[in-house]
Amino acid sequence: KIEAISEITSISGFNLLNNSAGPAYGMGFVKLKPMAQRGAVKDIESIMGTVNATLAEVKDGQVISFRMPPVDGYGVTNDVEVVLQDRMGRDPKVLKAKADELIGELMKVKGVQFAYTMFRTDFPQLELEVDEDKAKQLGVSVSSALNTLQTYLSGDQSLNFSRFGKFYRVNIKADATFRKDISDMNDIAVKNDKGEMVPINAIVKFNHVYGPESVNRYNLYNSLSLFVVPIAGVSSGDLMTRIEPILEKLPSDYTYEWTGLGLEEKSSGNQTMMILALCLLFVYLLLSAQYESYILPLAVLLSIPTGVIGAYSAVKAVGLDNNIYVQVGLIMLIGLLAKNAILIVEFAVQKRKQGESILDSAIGGAKARLRPIIMTSLAFIVGMIPLTVAHGGLATGNRSISVSAAMGMLSGVLLGVFVIPILYMLFQTLQEKVSGKKVHLQTENK
Structure with a gap:
């Protein structure tokens, strides 16, 4: 339909x-x-x-x-998955009641579309009850009775043999027509210690009960999985941050664990800042070696936020989240913005060595490098336009990396041509005061 x-x-x-x-x-x-x-x-x-x-x-x-996970092997859905664990090992119905209570609290969190669990404790089941006293009177071994039931109902691999160069397995199991109803148990018999056949229903009784179809264990505790679905525009990282305070309020006899893609995101979430810090550190060390100064490279590094601010503002304005694509775009943006700043600072340093004043060298560097900066930056921004209007399954990733990089570059160029000369003047003056080196200004010959 x-x-x-x-x-x-x-x-x-x-x-x-x-x-x-x-x-x-x-x-x-x-x-x-x-x-x-x-x-x-x-x-x-x-x-x-x-x-x-x-x-x-x-x-x-x-x-x-639900959608499949964006990375194969990390969970089975695109939702945030939490494992709720019962440390006391109580009845699964107690764990299910706590899970329902927790789901009610999670549904109140802003940004949660809905939360659910597939764990149920109301599956109709048959409980097997063996009358050991009666079995002893009839001379029937309880283990023999249970083995007979297992063979009839679930099957048993009794033996293997090889013939004509092939390996065969022999599985014994009652046909489906003879094990589809409880009344079929009347046809099953077990041999007692006298070699007589005793009806199995003489020592076994079936009770209708309700319970979980299976009980999972996580860290050796009874557990169940909770799935939390975010609303459109809320990333999994933001959702985990919002629901974590509620999970932290669980009683001491319960605990929780992130699993699936959320576990990987939680364990590697702090690496982003470390990677950005390493990028800035490498840029700083390279510039320090180039300028033979530990102060002047700060003029380049402190100009980078002019583009980062524009990138985050654009991402928020178009309704995207701070995902891995945005972070990759920021790493690329740091290099491009540093390149633009290096062009201006390098030219200004050369003019300063030729004897021009700090103000004149800063203005001269900005004027001389304005055209190449605009040409290269504009070419980069135009190249990102097709990705910003992308459609299809990969549209979100393409838009994230293109919007963050293109708008960050645009704001970096518009603000950088004014901020970079000011930063150069500030740190060049500080550099000369710290080093004590004076540069003789050019004078006109009269």
Whole structure:
């Protein structure tokens, strides 16, 4: 019914979110048409909204649509995944009740679209109860009775053999028609210590109960996974920062762990500032060697924020978040802005060595290098324009890196031609005062 969908591949009996099998689960993979053939609705977020609205009409189950993770191998969804752990090892129903309470708190956080868990404790089950006293009276071993039930219901690999150069495995299991109802247990018998066949239902009773289909453990604790979906425009990093105060308020008998892509983002999130600091450090050391000064390179480094401010302002203005593409663009921007500043400062230093005043050398450097700076910067900005209007699956990444780099370069050029000469004058004056070296000014010959 949705025009943008090309085909759907469905799989029954498997839950991708908690990697478990069961008759109550089903999953499907939706393949979209190429962008030009999707009709009026092209954006994947809008398509998912239409899909969720359509699936909300299903009354016999809960249907959730989600995007695959941006990096394969880190989780199974694009959502923030949290593992809630019960340190006391109590009944899974207690853990589920705490998870429902926590989901209610998370839903109140600004930026959260919804939160959910696939863990349930109301699956209908059959509990096997063995009457050991009666089994002893009838001469039936409890282990033999359980092994017989296992062979009939779930199968048993009894032996292997080789014939005609091939290896064969022998699996014994009752046919499906003889194990589809509880009444089929009347046909199962087990041998006692006298060699007599005893009906299995004489020592075994089945009780109808409700409980979890499977119980997962994380760090050896009973656990379940919570998935938190951000609203459009909120990054996973911002969402983790917003929900972390609520997770920190958990009682001492509960704990939580980030997992999936969130765990990797949390563990490597502090590396961004370290990488930026290393970039600035290398630029500073290279310029210090070039200018033979530890003070003058500061004129280049302190001009870089003129572009960084423009980059972050543009990213925020167009509704993007501070993602990895923006950070890559900033690293590239640091080099380009430093290059522009070096052009002006290097020319001004040469003029100063020729005997011109600090003011004249600063103005002369800005005038002489204005044209090449504008030409190279304008070529860079124009080259980024196709990425800023990109569409498709990689549009967000292309827009992030192009908007941050292009607008950062634009603000760096517009502000830099005024800020860089001022910074040069300030640090050149400071350099001469610290070193004590005086430069003789040029005088006119009369």
